[in-house]
Amino acid sequence: MRDFRVTPIRNGTVIDHIECGQALKVLHIMGVGEVRSTISVLMHVPSKDGGWKDVVKVEDRELDPREVDKISLLAPNATINIIRDFNVAEKYKVKMPEVVKGIVKCDNPNCITNVQREPVDTEFIVESKSPVVLRCLYCDRIQGDFTERLI
Amino acid sequence: MRELNRERDYSQMTSMSFKGMDIISVSDLTKDQIEEILNLANKMIPYAKGEKTTKALEGKILANLFFEPSTRTRLSFESAMIRLGGSNIGITDQQNSSVAKGETLADTIRTVECYADAIVLRHPKEGAARLAAKFSEKPVINCGDGPGQHPTQTLVDLFTMRREQGSMKDKNVVLVGDLKYGRTVHSLVEALALFGANLTFVAPDILQIPQESVKILEKAGVSTNLESNLENAIADADVLYVTRIQKERFPDQSEYEKVAGSYKVDNTVLREAKKSLTIMHPLPRVDEIAPEVDYTENAKYFKQTFNAVPIRMAILSLIIGGQV
Numbered sequence: 001m002r003d004f005r006v007t008p009i010r011n012g013t014v015i016d017h018i019e020c021g022q023a024l025k026v027l028h029i030m031g032v033g034e035v036r037s038t039i040s041v042l043m044h045v046p047s048k049d050g051g052w053k054d055v056v057k058v059e060d061r062e063l064d065p066r067e068v069d070k071i072s073l074l075a076p077n078a079t080i081n082i083i084r085d086f087n088v089a090e091k092y093k094v095k096m097p098e099v100v101k102g103i104v105k106c107d108n109p110n111c112i113t114n115v116q117r118e119p120v121d122t123e124f125i126v127e128s129k130s131p132v133v134l135r136c137l138y139c140d141r142i143q144g145d146f147t148e149r150l151i
Numbered sequence: 152m153r154e155l156n157r158e159r160d161y162s163q164m165t166s167m168s169f170k171g172m173d174i175i176s177v178s179d180l181t182k183d184q185i186e187e188i189l190n191l192a193n194k195m196i197p198y199a200k201g202e203k204t205t206k207a208l209e210g211k212i213l214a215n216l217f218f219e220p221s222t223r224t225r226l227s228f229e230s231a232m233i234r235l236g237g238s239n240i241g242i243t244d245q246q247n248s249s250v251a252k253g254e255t256l257a258d259t260i261r262t263v264e265c266y267a268d269a270i271v272l273r274h275p276k277e278g279a280a281r282l283a284a285k286f287s288e289k290p291v292i293n294c295g296d297g298p299g300q301h302p303t304q305t306l307v308d309l310f311t312m313r314r315e316q317g318s319m320k321d322k323n324v325v326l327v328g329d330l331k332y333g334r335t336v337h338s339l340v341e342a343l344a345l346f347g348a349n350l351t352f353v354a355p356d357i358l359q360i361p362q363e364s365v366k367i368l369e370k371a372g373v374s375t376n377l378e379s380n381l382e383n384a385i386a387d388a389d390v391l392y393v394t395r396i397q398k399e400r401f402p403d404q405s406e407y408e409k410v411a412g413s414y415k416v417d418n419t420v421l422r423e424a425k426k427s428l429t430i431m432h433p434l435p436r437v438d439e440i441a442p443e444v445d446y447t448e449n450a451k452y453f454k455q456t457f458n459a460v461p462i463r464m465a466i467l468s469l470i471i472g473g474q475v
């Protein structure tokens with residue numbers, strides 16, 4: 001029997017191996033306010049590699065690709081487990097895209113992507129994955145803490 | 152400044168690859184492509200002077216969109232286009248275009264590309280040229296997007312140095328003034344690094360070249376040297392590249408005057424200089440170069456202004472596609 005710290009879920013998604021401390025940001029990405037099902041969060045639980053991790057479990061909901069991309073920026077080692085009928089039906093590791101498109105706002109107020117009504121998605125080159133360093137494809141600016149600027 | 156990396160395989164690229172190409176940032180150009188532009192610019196000199204004529208771009212139209220003021224860049228592009236036998240249209244005043252009604256840059260570009268074969272753009276927002284290139288099928292040339300890139304100016308500067316000094320390998324280039332914010336400096340430095348010049352940066356601490364840029368240059372094997380005193384750097388200089396120190400950067404007027412005064416180039420400062428020294432300035436200047444210097448053999452800033460025409464002719468004929 002597995003040691004569940006929360007009630008098992010029948011259907012939904014488990015986001016596992018989230019870097020410690022990032023769980024609330026992951027919740028934020030999923031727009032907790034709008035979710036109509038139960039979400040449980042485990043913070044600072046032991047991980048089998050000997051370290052610590054956060055885990056987020058959402059019932060009756062799967063993630064769309066945009067959400068997975070955002071999670072990959074906050075928690076590059078996270079795994080997504082899709083639960084169907086209490087079992088892990090699918091499992092994959094998030095993969096950070098080479099070009100981050102349309103999910104982060106540029107931190108340069110003078111960047112053309114911050115001009116309202118210009119019909120264009122932001123794009124960032126991933127200069128380094130650990131730590132995550134993003135460079136705006138438009139204004140060339142290396143981004144500061146982007147976790148506050150996910151869109 | 153980005154990592155200097157020119158290790159991609161460019162051997163397949165020939166002048167064919169210029170046709171339709173956007174010129175957004177110097178870092179998009181390989182060393183070979185830069186060489187090709189400089190060599191072609193050399194051939195353009197008699198045409199730029201009006202000594203020879205060509206109809207290479209006859210029937211072609213260049214759209215000049217200037218959403219920020221410019222004298223030299225706009226006029227030299229127009230002149231280059233006319234010398235190649237082509238024509239110009241353009242916007243020089245936002246107030247007189249639909250931009251005043253709130254039209255987006257994307258829509259403006261999609262409109263203008265219907266009327267022209269290439270687009271020249273200066274815009275106050277950083278990244279505007281990349282956006283324009285995204286929406287335009289026709290090639291876009293970035294002529295300054297806010298404090299961002301201005302690649303054709305860099306090519307003019309390189310061309311001037313090459314004409315005055317020959318190869319830039321192991322030449323000592325001294326850059327003086329605002330090395331922190333000045334847009335021409337960063338892309339020029341990036342390009343000079345490709346050509347093996349030694350770089351000395353002369354500036355007050357608050358305007359000195361960013362540490363990250365120095366690291367990138369050193370990693371690329373460029374010899375760099377930081378100085379706060381112009382006199383210490385002048386004797387070994389082959390090129391002295393002077394930029395304007397802006398008042399706005401200083402908390403108070405007296406501090407500005409003190410600093411600006413100590414970086415002023417005049418005949419006294421030049422006593423220690425090599426006879427072959429080339430003095431350059433992207434212009435407009437305020438008083439960082441004394442008028443007396445204009446009459447020396449070393450002053451090349453007006454030649455630099457002329458050189459803008461052959462360089463822009465070379466670029467236009469390569470990307471629009473016309474043989475001179």
Ligand SMILES: Nc1ncnc2c1ncn2[C@@H]1O[C@H](COP(=O)(O)OP(=O)(O)OP(=O)(O)O)[C@@H](O)[C@H]1O
Nearest residue numbers: 007008009010014016055057079081083086087088
């Ligand atoms: N029905 C369920 N309800 C809630 N959580 C579940 C359910 N099934 C599995 N989980 C959780 O999903 C995650 C992945 O489950 P799995 O059985 O694949 O564990 P694992 O073998 O340790 O996986 P990994 O190697 O990815 O850590 C674990 O955190 C587990 O607690």
Ligand SMILES: [Mg+2]
Nearest residue numbers: 016017047048
């Ligand atoms: Mg596990």
Ligand SMILES: [Zn+2]
Nearest residue numbers: 106111136139
């Ligand atoms: Zn940007």
